Amino acid sequence: MEYKFVKAGKVMFSKDEIVRFLDIDGKLINPKNDTKLTKEELLKAYKVMVLSRQQDTYMTQLQRQGRMLTFAPNFGEEALQVASAMALEKDDWFTATFRTNAVMLYMGMPVKNQLLYWNGNEKGNMTPEGINLLPVNIPIATQCSHAAGLAYAIKLTGKKAVAMSYVGNGGTAEGEFYEAMNTAGIWKWPAVFCVNNNQWSISTPEHLETGSETIAAKAAAAGIPGVRVDGNDLLASYAVVKEAVEYSRAGNGPVLVEFMSWRQGPHTTSDNPRVYRTVEMEQEQEKWEPMHRIENYLYSKKYLTEAEKTKIWEDALAQVKEAYNESLKELDVDINEIFDHTYAELTPELKEQKAEALAYYSKENK
Numbered sequence: 537m538e539y540k541f542v543k544a545g546k547v548m549f550s551k552d553e554i555v556r557f558l559d560i561d562g563k564l565i566n567p568k569n570d571t572k573l574t575k576e577e578l579l580k581a582y583k584v585m586v587l588s589r590q591q592d593t594y595m596t597q598l599q600r601q602g603r604m605l606t607f608a609p610n611f612g613e614e615a616l617q618v619a620s621a622m623a624l625e626k627d628d629w630f631t632a633t634f635r636t637n638a639v640m641l642y643m644g645m646p647v648k649n650q651l652l653y654w655n656g657n658e659k660g661n662m663t664p665e666g667i668n669l670l671p672v673n674i675p676i677a678t679q680c681s682h683a684a685g686l687a688y689a690i691k692l693t694g695k696k697a698v699a700m701s702y703v704g705n706g707g708t709a710e711g712e713f714y715e716a717m718n719t720a721g722i723w724k725w726p727a728v729f730c731v732n733n734n735q736w737s738i739s740t741p742e743h744l745e746t747g748s749e750t751i752a753a754k755a756a757a758a759g760i761p762g763v764r765v766d767g768n769d770l771l772a773s774y775a776v777v778k779e780a781v782e783y784s785r786a787g788n789g790p791v792l793v794e795f796m797s798w799r800q801g802p803h804t805t806s807d808n809p810r811v812y813r814t815v816e817m818e819q820e821q822e823k824w825e826p827m828h829r830i831e832n833y834l835y836s837k838k839y840l841t842e843a844e845k846t847k848i849w850e851d852a853l854a855q856v857k858e859a860y861n862e863s864l865k866e867l868d869v870d871i872n873e874i875f876d877h878t879y880a881e882l883t884p885e886l887k888e889q890k891a892e893a894l895a896y897y898s899k900e901n902k
Contacts, residue, residue, distance in 0.1 A: 554796055555765040557772040560824055562832030571771050575839045581622060581642075581770060582830055582840070583848055585614035588638035589827065590852040591647055592801070595654065598860070599805045607654040608634040612800030613732055615826035616767035618642050619774040620700060620730055623781045627697040629668040629686045631679040635732065636672075636702050643667050647859035657869050658877055677703050677710035680729055684716040687725035687790070698726040698784045706737025706745050708754060717758040717790060724789035728780050731792065732767065734799035735821075739812040755792035767795030768826040771833070800825065871897055 557569045564570055573581075592611055598604035610617065613635065621642035624630065632640055637650060644667045653660025653672060661671035673679050683701030690697045707713060708731055720727045731751050735742045748754055755762025761783070765776040773795060780791040798821040802809050809818075834840035875882060875890040882890065 553764065555763065555772050555776050556769055557775065558766075558769045558829050558833060560829070562829035563836070564833070569771070569775075571775060573771075573774070575837070577622070578830075578834060578837075578839060581618045581774075582834060583852070584618050584621075584638060584642045585770075585827065585830070586848050587647070587852040587855065588614045588617070588641055590849065591637065591641075591650070591856045594853065594856045594860070595651070596801070596805060604651075605655055606804050606806045608804045609801040610635055610637045612822070612825050613734060613767065613797050614638045615770040615830065616730075616732060616765075616773045616795040616797055617702075619770055620702075620777050622774055623778040624700060625697070626666075627668070627695055628781070629670070629683070629690075629697070629699040631670045631682040631686070631699065631701045632672045633679050633702045633704075634672055634674055635704070639702070640669060643669050645669060647856055648863045651860050651863040652866060655863065655867055657863075657867055658873060659866060660863075661877075677707040677712040677716075679703060680707075680716035681712045683727050683729065684720045684725060684790075687720055687727035688723070691723070691725050696785055698728055698781050700728045700730060700781070702730045702732055704737060705731060705733040705735065705742055705751055706740065707731075708751055709745060714754075714757070717755070717760060717792065720790040721758040721760045724787065726784045726787070727790040728777065728784055729790060729792045730777070731794045732797060733794050734797045736799050736803065736813075738803040738807060739809075741812075750794065752792060752794040758790075758792075760790050760792060762792040762794065764794045764796060766824075767797035768824050768829065770826060770830045798822065798824070 557565060559565050588610055592609040595604050595607060596609060599607065617636055617638035621630070621639045624643070630639060630643060640650065641647070644664060646664070649660040649662065651660070663669045663671070670682060673682070679701040680703055683699040686699035690699060703713060716727075717729055733742065733751050737745050750764060752762035752764045763776055763780065765772050767773055777793055780793050784791055800818070800822060831840065831845060871893055872890070874893070875886055878886060
């Protein structure tokens, strides 16, 4: 069965072919595919991409120095994440994973919050008022179920909104991925299920993760549309996910979007990619990485100069360093915080566990 979006023809749509607007050097393949994004919108997107890259770079340095705990970098995945956030509106919801830093930054989550979170303070998960962003969820594919539940609530309230989730390509082998898509598909809940196919699940390559020809093809089992897009192409990613969001918001049910990308860094900072992939393989794949492609496009539009680029990168790094210094003032945690932020009101079991923990650690500290 072939599926069509509401506005057929707006974006080339196929569950097999990869939608791409920019070539390997950042030039438009077809001038007709130029987006209607303004200079301000494009520069905002680029600045958030840079901020995410600089945050990952600095956090990696801190982690190697023993000043930051293990975390999951977003290297090479900035374009697809920012494009997704750009497509969302104020009433939409996003369920965060451990590798969606750029989405969170674009939505308004402060850099300091993420530095706190990855250094062991759950206060980093406190989302500022007015941002519909769930805390980072580490278990794989649970975000899909959360998005489906939020989409159900949205439909019950009659709001014209959507819920968006992310999962990696390896996470599509989890039951929750299928269950969330299937249930949302049956009831036509407004959900957009995004898959960041960076071609690795820790050390396992994609061809050993699934027998499916593509991730997008898995949408057929749930009776919903599936589409593949070059996740390193900001313009194509935005066009596809925007269309998917509009389709779902209009009451047509969920969509599965597969972003083709490449994980430039390790799975987490405790991983060593040298064990399972070569430098030559990385260099070949990273010819398609997102930064130089959007920069060259911005140069061609006369929206960016070399001097402005340098300043953007310097300002972003300064912002991250300042946020880290501010986060150090709040790193100390209390045993109560492990329990007090689990529920609005603690269950009897948690009250008992909390009392036991407090008693144990008070004796240990004497």
